[in-house]
Amino acid sequence: MLLHLLQFRSFVKNGESKPGLRKPVFTKVEQLRPGTSGHTLTVKVVSTKMVLQKGRADGPQVRQMRIAECLVGDETGMIIFTARNDQVDLMKEGSTVVLRNAKIDMFKGSMRLAVDKWGRVEVTEPASFTVKEDNNLSLIEYELVNVVEE
DSSP: OHHHHHHHHHHHHTTOSSOOOOOOOBOOGGGOOTTOEEEEEEEEEEEEEEEEEESOTTSSOSOOEEEEEEEEEETTEEEEEEEETHHHHHOOTTOEEEEEEEEEEEETTEEEEEOOTTSEEEEESOOSOOOOTTOBGGGSOOOOOOOOOO
């Protein structure tokens, strides 16, 4: 609590009314690792495949649930992005999107990229890079190993 007060006083003293927003640090696909989060990436959508659709928009259910697996990538590699609900509409083949605060989920031993309610998916201007299709990080299988220190 005291630390927060001291930080607030320094902002007010410097003539700022609030702390400045940090510039996002963009990550490349090949830098992604299991169990990490907070990634901001610019990727192209290579393909999209609907894997789950529950409820109908015109049906009695209020909520419709949709999940699509989208192969996305940049000039360093590709990974499967799990798009949920409204995100599915943004993931059109060939479009360029910015994934903010993305995280790595593990599914059957392989990495999947996801953006939950704390992140954002934004369609952006078409990127100039070509997706490196021979480096698919979702094809690498990981195994959880318990290390016992003696």
